[in-house]
Amino acid sequence: MTSQRPDDGPAAQEPDQTAELAPGAIPEDATPPAKKQSRGSFVRELVIIVVIALGLSFLVKTFVVQPYYIPSASMENTLDIGDRILVSKFTPQHSPLHRGDVIVFEAPPSWASDTPADHTPEYKKIVRDALEFLGILPGGGDHIVKRIIGMPGDHVKCCSANGELMVNGVAISEPYIGSNAPSEIPFNITVPAGEVWVMGDNRGDSADSRAHDDGSGGRLGSVPMKDISGQVVAIAWPIDRIQALKSYAYVFAKVPNP
Incomplete structure (x- = not known):
């Protein structure tokens, strides 16, 4: 007869160690519910998103396209007061400019009197300038918008026997000036190299190269190409004026190079 060893019998049951819980109580070893996102974490994520958005806005403004607003009537009826325009930063850095292109440029020192007087409080100027720098607000300030009539070396004269502008000896008909005269100011200039x-399209209300030349034959009135911010490619606002800017390359198609 085989004797039974103590461990051959049925397994002994462990005593119930679970303490009796009061109704609604949570066991000590239960997994706690997921914590809600902390306020600090939310703020950090928000700051990261804002920084990324500002960075992208700055990059787009610097290398692709920048908005500007039109403060005066000098380019009517092509551009009206209050228009928001888009300026390509690829021109002239990566693609050439042409006669007839509408450009935005930084006002040369002698043109400073043409920029509208700014009576904005200083603290508001700081905020505005910062937002313009980041590309959040459209630029303006000391920038001017005009149309290129003469490229470096061009001989520009007003006017022909028929009252038309002449570029390198060729009279041109300018549809973008509407019923305006090509110029009420006679001039005869040669554009310096690099300028x-x-x-302006509103020739009777535009203090442009003519107004600043002071009889210098083109030396004082011309704008250095290094001061050009870019080419106007579209009107972005108001809604009823959203459009790409027309190309008038055909106006100068018969003009020979100097």
Whole structure:
């Protein structure tokens, strides 16, 4: 007869160690519910998102396209007061400018009197300038918008026997000036190297290259190409004026190079 060893019998049951819980109580070893996102974490994520958005806005403004607003009537009826325009930063850095292009440029020192007087409080100027720098607000300030009429070396004269503008001996008909006269101010200039001769489409109300030349033959009135911010490619606002800017390359198609 085989004797039974103590461990051959049925397994002994462990005593119930679970303490009796009061109704609604949570066991000590229960997994706690997921904690809600802390306020600090939310703020950090928000700051990261804002920084990324500002960085992208700055990069777009610096290398792709920048908005500007139109404060005066000098380019009517192509551009009206209050228009928001888009300026390509690829021109002239990566693609050439042409006669007839509408450009935005930084006002040369002698043109400073043409920029509208700014009576904004200083603290508001700081905020505005910062937002313009980041590309959140459209630029303006000391920038001017005009149309290129003469490229470096061009001979520009007003006017022909028929009252038309002449570029390198060729009279041109300018549809973008509407019923305006090509110029009420006679001039005869040669554009210096590395500069352009610019005029507003509203010829009777535009203090452009003509107004600043002071009889210098193009030396004082021309704008250095290094001061050009870019080419106007579209009107972005108001809604009823959203459009790409027309190309008038055909106006100068018969003009020979100097």
